[in-house]
Amino acid sequence: MLCLSNRFTPYGKAHMKLPEFFSFNQNNLQDYEDCEFRFLLKHVRQLNWPAVESEPLLLQEKKIEIGYLFHQLVQRFFSGMSPILLTDTIEDPILQEWWGYFLDLNLLEQPGVKFAEKMISVPFNGYRLVAKYDLLILLDNGHIEIYDWKTSISQPHRHFLIDRMQSHVYPALLMLQQSCSSFIARPSPGDISMTYWFPSHPQSPVSFTYSPDQYEKDLQILGNKIKEIVAKEENEFEKTNDVRKCKYCHYRSLCERGIKAGIINEDSNSADGDNPFEFDFNAL
Amino acid sequence: MNAKYTYSSEKFDLTTEQDSVINSSLNACMLLSGEAGTGKSTAGAFRLRCLIEQGVPGDSILILVPQRSLAAPYFTQIQSHDFPSSSMPSILTFGGLAQRMISLFWPIIAKNAGFSFPNKPCRFLTLETAQYYLATIFDPLLQQGYFDSLTIDPNRLYSQIIDNLNKSAVVGFPPSEISRRLTQAWAGKPSQTVIYQQGQECALLFRDYCLKNNLLDFSLQLSVFVDNLWPSLVCKEYLQQTYRHLIYDNIEEDIPVAHDVIEEWLPKFDSALLIQDTGGGYRSFLGADPQSSQRFFNLCSNKLIFSNSQVKTSELDTLESALGESLLEHKLINQYYSRNSVLPFSVLSFRFYPEVLDWVVREIQELIDKELAEPFEIAVLTPFLSDALRFSFSARFSEADIPFSTYRPSRSLSDEPAVQTILTLAKLANPGWGLKPTQQEVRSAFLGSIANCDLIRADLLSRMLYRPSDDPAKPLKSFDNVNHEMQSRITFTIGEKFESLRVWLFENSIKNTEFFDHWISRLFGEILSQPGFALHNDFDSANAVSRLIESHRKFRQVLQPTDGLQITGSAQEYIRVLEQGILAAQSLTTWNEQTNTNAVFLSPAFSFLMTNRPVKYQFWIDIGSQGWWSRLDQPLTQPFVLNRNWPDGKIWTDFDEVYNNQHTLARITAGLIRRCRSHIFMCTLGYNEQGMEERGALLMAMQNILRQVNFVREVPHV
Numbered sequence A: 001m002l003c004l005s006n007r008f009t010p011y012g013k014a015h016m017k018l019p020e021f022f023s024f025n026q027n028n029l030q031d032y033e034d035c036e037f038r039f040l041l042k043h044v045r046q047l048n049w050p051a052v053e054s055e056p057l058l059l060q061e062k063k064i065e066i067g068y069l070f071h072q073l074v075q076r077f078f079s080g081m082s083p084i085l086l087t088d089t090i091e092d093p094i095l096q097e098w099w100g101y102f103l104d105l106n107l108l109e110q111p112g113v114k115f116a117e118k119m120i121s122v123p124f125n126g127y128r129l130v131a132k133y134d135l136l137i138l139l140d141n142g143h144i145e146i147y148d149w150k151t152s153i154s155q156p157h158r159h160f161l162i163d164r165m166q167s168h169v170y171p172a173l174l175m176l177q178q179s180c181s182s183f184i185a186r187p188s189p190g191d192i193s194m195t196y197w198f199p200s201h202p203q204s205p206v207s208f209t210y211s212p213d214q215y216e217k218d219l220q221i222l223g224n225k226i227k228e229i230v231a232k233e234e235n236e237f238e239k240t241n242d243v244r245k246c247k248y249c250h251y252r253s254l255c256e257r258g259i260k261a262g263i264i265n266e267d268s269n270s271a272d273g274d275n276p277f278e279f280d281f282n283a284l
Numbered sequence B: 001m002n003a004k005y006t007y008s009s010e011k012f013d014l015t016t017e018q019d020s021v022i023n024s025s026l027n028a029c030m031l032l033s034g035e036a037g038t039g040k041s042t043a044g045a046f047r048l049r050c051l052i053e054q055g056v057p058g059d060s061i062l063i064l065v066p067q068r069s070l071a072a073p074y075f076t077q078i079q080s081h082d083f084p085s086s087s088m089p090s091i092l093t094f095g096g097l098a099q100r101m102i103s104l105f106w107p108i109i110a111k112n113a114g115f116s117f118p119n120k121p122c123r124f125l126t127l128e129t130a131q132y133y134l135a136t137i138f139d140p141l142l143q144q145g146y147f148d149s150l151t152i153d154p155n156r157l158y159s160q161i162i163d164n165l166n167k168s169a170v171v172g173f174p175p176s177e178i179s180r181r182l183t184q185a186w187a188g189k190p191s192q193t194v195i196y197q198q199g200q201e202c203a204l205l206f207r208d209y210c211l212k213n214n215l216l217d218f219s220l221q222l223s224v225f226v227d228n229l230w231p232s233l234v235c236k237e238y239l240q241q242t243y244r245h246l247i248y249d250n251i252e253e254d255i256p257v258a259h260d261v262i263e264e265w266l267p268k269f270d271s272a273l274l275i276q277d278t279g280g281g282y283r284s285f286l287g288a289d290p291q292s293s294q295r296f297f298n299l300c301s302n303k304l305i306f307s308n309s310q311v312k313t314s315e316l317d318t319l320e321s322a323l324g325e326s327l328l329e330h331k332l333i334n335q336y337y338s339r340n341s342v343l344p345f346s347v348l349s350f351r352f353y354p355e356v357l358d359w360v361v362r363e364i365q366e367l368i369d370k371e372l373a374e375p376f377e378i379a380v381l382t383p384f385l386s387d388a389l390r391f392s393f394s395a396r397f398s399e400a401d402i403p404f405s406t407y408r409p410s411r412s413l414s415d416e417p418a419v420q421t422i423l424t425l426a427k428l429a430n431p432g433w434g435l436k437p438t439q440q441e442v443r444s445a446f447l448g449s450i451a452n453c454d455l456i457r458a459d460l461l462s463r464m465l466y467r468p469s470d471d472p473a474k475p476l477k478s479f480d481n482v483n484h485e486m487q488s489r490i491t492f493t494i495g496e497k498f499e500s501l502r503v504w505l506f507e508n509s510i511k512n513t514e515f516f517d518h519w520i521s522r523l524f525g526e527i528l529s530q531p532g533f534a535l536h537n538d539f540d541s542a543n544a545v546s547r548l549i550e551s552h553r554k555f556r557q558v559l560q561p562t563d564g565l566q567i568t569g570s571a572q573e574y575i576r577v578l579e580q581g582i583l584a585a586q587s588l589t590t591w592n593e594q595t596n597t598n599a600v601f602l603s604p605a606f607s608f609l610m611t612n613r614p615v616k617y618q619f620w621i622d623i624g625s626q627g628w629w630s631r632l633d634q635p636l637t638q639p640f641v642l643n644r645n646w647p648d649g650k651i652w653t654d655f656d657e658v659y660n661n662q663h664t665l666a667r668i669t670a671g672l673i674r675r676c677r678s679h680i681f682m683c684t685l686g687y688n689e690q691g692m693e694e695r696g697a698l699l700m701a702m703q704n705i706l707r708q709v710n711f712v713r714e715v716p717h718v
């Protein structure tokens, strides 16, 4: 469907209307967190703006490809394909290394029922909240382990990871899904733990255990965030004050926030640019 | 899980018939049939909800539809804010299921399926990239004199060869049989059989090329899934364990090989609901086979029929019967109308196209203002929707401030002004390619690059500063070379932007290590979308540039190392094939984002039927057009012969052609009427878009009806 509205200003005065079939997820909520205006452009207006997000582009593309291939390998693995057969299909030496580290985790041997690439959608405050889990392991004792594969080269600090919307959405949504009779498990918050696992840093996963307190907080954070978003007029979506974010945002020219894309420094330990949350492999 | 679940029909305003489907047991195997508009898909969508509320995991439910647009009721249901928590059901077409399974199980099946490099990844071809590879195989054969008896654009030949391969895959016969089947049905000059033979040769060469290079076009995806994956234990077990419940909507619009797989799979599902639109089959030319779907009558234990339309009025029902009879019998045998009949249609005559467009827009304005119709309750339908017609309507709708949307394949990339601008700028930045743009192209590129640069200024700039013969390495001269008087005439603001553009192009020729799509992204972000440049606030153009980038990315991703094209070479090759129209970019824009936006819907009739969305008012444009009746001229293919129902060896005669056209038209008009709630405005034209007089079958059929109406109205009361 092509809507022939031609040119329109991004600063519409109309009340913001979410697109049909819209769901909130960690990705769009994080965008809102980073920059309200980006949320408006990307998720409400769904505006294609084909400028460079970050440089060097070739490296970025390589990162996306290898991340995609890693997720695909893991999905094939949990679909029952032999690891030897899968290993034979890998050409890239980095991917080969990552795959080796992944196999060392020995996840298949670990107890519990495993669900790979599980997508769950729940009604939440009059809207829908969705998450796609790379891996869920359900143990007999009611414990649930959430695994998320992060294929960035650098590994951000723990507090950066814990602060991300994903760390709020994923465990909370596992609690929220219990309301339906087709629930996958009925954990209490203390039964849930989450691990960000970096194949490029296999020895230093970042894990945390959920808690009733955090669940209450998350419900508030998510509820308030959604309430705030849907109550806004279009012209109330503000551009971020943190102009460093604009260096790695493809709407830079539209917002008049610079010309050239920011360069990712491979050696840098900063999360800017080489952002493990940057690519939503679930959307691929 | 056999407990009976009672759905609240009142809460959702459902009929008792719908209730009985929704609340069927969790192991029911049902076939639900009925006309369009009887509420079948609504029942299907609530059945989905009911399954989940009864504890069925969402991701164990497969919702299969022949075309993504037909899945709208299911998406709407799943996304509604009160839909229960659940893992997500899969909503797929058969082709989508095939591609997903190949992606997952590629390492297991690649070797058996005959691919040369089973350890390397496969690449899925788009229609564009398939055409590209076909062209590379085809061009040497054209030089050898293949198809020399045909005067037809080679791009149309490519698409028909691909179409033949697709038909072989959807019907389920080997591509080596294409020519035999077409030849056996051919009744014309024997020279045509050579063309069929040559077409098949190209198809087989293309298939061979794909197998040797791990490429999968749509036809090969289907064949690999049906012949290799589905029969394999690992895939079958995976699918049968993953999906325990099936909802299969519009089975009559799906392809026979999909029916074959589902027939075999059906007994393994815990529950199944198959939905059939009686009178459907609009996608026949794409391989849909309503006859093949009839098999499910014997395979489903429960058969339900919905017979009450929730859409059309009794007057529209009468029109459907009368028009069907008039089309098929060329006259009205039965008496449909009496003196007091209320007509749910009007037929209006105009001499020329602009008159009809003006009238339609005025009438729609009145419906909105006086009848308080919502724009989304109105559809304007044509047999085909040309760019010119779309443009004429869009100008009038915009002027009248009527929101509208249209559904058609997106414009060919090479026709997009923003794309033309970028291609010209790429040639200017890379004089070494030897692709020298014309002065007119350069003028258009300035017009499309610099904000507020009108045609006169763009013309001045191109005449004065585009000098490829002076120094081929620097085809653009500096604005400083222009005398002061001329500079102020062009304006210094425009001059400054011209300079930024010129310097950027000079400093940014495409490097050997750079992909063309990356270069375009930089050009767009660093120059064209910056303040003072033309794309700064032009979102339609930004969208066209995105499509260009995406198209090139897909193109170079499937380019083989053996193709001998370096990174930069791929840019030149891409531009060559794009400008030749081989990459026609017939990608359908995703349809679902704005289906329910409050806009008048302008569309070819077929596309409207495939949205399966009733409206209150329909406008049928130019009912005298032969386009409502005749099928496309396709010398290399024949969709009704490359079909399971066509008897082996039977000849396709003129009678078959007429019979087929008649029945197709009757089916389409019935489908339209069933999707109308109130009134159809039919417009006839003295002269069509090309200035010709046409009196097609639809017009003649409507005249029979009008004669009966007029007759009963003229007969005096007794």
Ligand code: SF4
Residues within 6 Å of the ligand: A034, A035, A036, A037, A038, A041, A239, A240, A245, A246, A249, A250, A251, A252, A253, A255, A257
């Ligand atoms: S460029 Fe900056 S202000 Fe604009 S959307 Fe991106 S982050 Fe927000």
